[in-house]
Amino acid sequence: MRLLLIAFLQVALADPPKEVSGYIGETITLPSGAEPSWTLSDIYWSIFPNNTWIATYDNKEENTDRISQYKGRLSLNIKSGDLTIRNLTTKDAMEYTVDLTNAAGKNNENKIKVTVKQHLQKPNIKTSPAGSAGEDCWMVMHCSSPDKDVGLSWQVKPPSVTNYPTINPDNNSTFLLVFLNTTQNPVDVTCTFSKNMENTSTVVTLKYDGKLYFVVVTFWNM
Template identity: 30%
Template sequence: MSPYLSFFLMPKYKMNKVFFWFSLLTLIHGVKNTEIKCIVGTTVTLPSGLNTFSNPSSIKWTINVDNSKKYIIFFSDSETIPGSYDPLRDRVSLNTTTGDLEIRSVKLTDSDTYAVEIENKEAKRHSSEVILSVYERLPEPNIAVTNGTYKHELCRMSLLCSVRSGDVKFNWSSEPLPYGCYLEPLQNSTATTSSHTTSELTAWCNPDRTVDITCTVRNNMSSNTSTTATKCPLKQKCKDIDECRTPPCSFFTPFIVGVITSTFLCALIYALKGKIHNFWNKHVVPCGGFAKYSSSENSSDQASSDSHPTKPLKSDSNCPDSKTKNAVAL
């Protein structure tokens, strides 16, 4: 037999019972649980969930303390009355239109289950529960640089970020190379103790600059950051060429210094070439030296140079032993 047909064929008293429970469910709406999360010190609103009727005539917010119902706030006959639950007495306010409850300066001890009952003049009722979970704000993390060495022309540093909290996620950031760092988080580097959570990182940074590295911690409710300025320590004497950033310990250094010095001396001589040539012709050649005829001299002299390739120099009274010495032709 069809269930619909059996409904109409059932006895009258059974039909009355079904209509009774159906009417009761339309007047009293089932309890709806809502979960709210917030941070210590903030303001939170607990929703009543009322959406089936308006203009409530009475509103009651309660909390269960030691298996005893404590009234937080009560609204009836257009009057709002504070409840008997002292921890929230001066920190709550009620929206008499929607039935929502506002709690200011939330504390960790406010975490609990709150219940609301609403009724209007037509005897329609609504009830629901709100689970409030309050969390501490994440503290600022601490960054420590454990060591710093020169390697592969970069500064290799190890950093440790720690925070006084559990169940957090870490994120490292900095300006990228060539001016900043390449960040390499270690695998399985996050560790949690009874009071702290830590994350370890290897950073390859520009060795000649101070670089800011930031550690950010985050959970489901809040986040916080800390930044440290990092710079490699002063470089010590070179012990291992592969570990050195610059090549002062290699054999190329004396060669490079010699090339630079020779280049400088050549440039200096080239710049003073004219002065040296004039000095030679004025002071050295007249005093016993010989000079070739220039192309500007008389062509007859040039022709005679085939038999006499050089010209004897005249003596000069300013030259030493000029009275006793004559120029000797080469």
């Protein structure tokens, strides 16, 4: 009974895996956790419960093309033991294990959990006239997002331009009614999505000359 209790405490007190996150298409580096004073003689990075090697350094030979999923995307730092993954994909989201041995024969094992996120997709704005009379007109703007649970907002410049925003109950699209006339300078209307400290926007520039509507669309991130 005492042996079982000791074994349980050892498992319960084990350090959780370190976490590293990145976005699709970007580059991340997984820290090996090696002691800075160590001179590494062996490095084995693996995945899956069966410890499939993906990058190794053994007998002074480095191999980062062991399996097709990572071929051409890995870089191994043989001094620190850190592993860099380029062109991140959703398939890279899993737990990684690194086994280290130093020149004195000491061993160490660490686990790193990788999560892969996707940047917010650009707002899609559709514009259509709601009615016009001579020098005045109304423009309806619909801004929608393929992402869920995003924050939506409009900004109109100059702010003196008359406009009426609304947000749909599903919280992934919003409408804006904008008043234009031929005496105005071009009007910039920005639709912004926000989620998890990330913002992305689409800017539409509107101009009405009494007959035609001119629309210019630009995109930007924050």
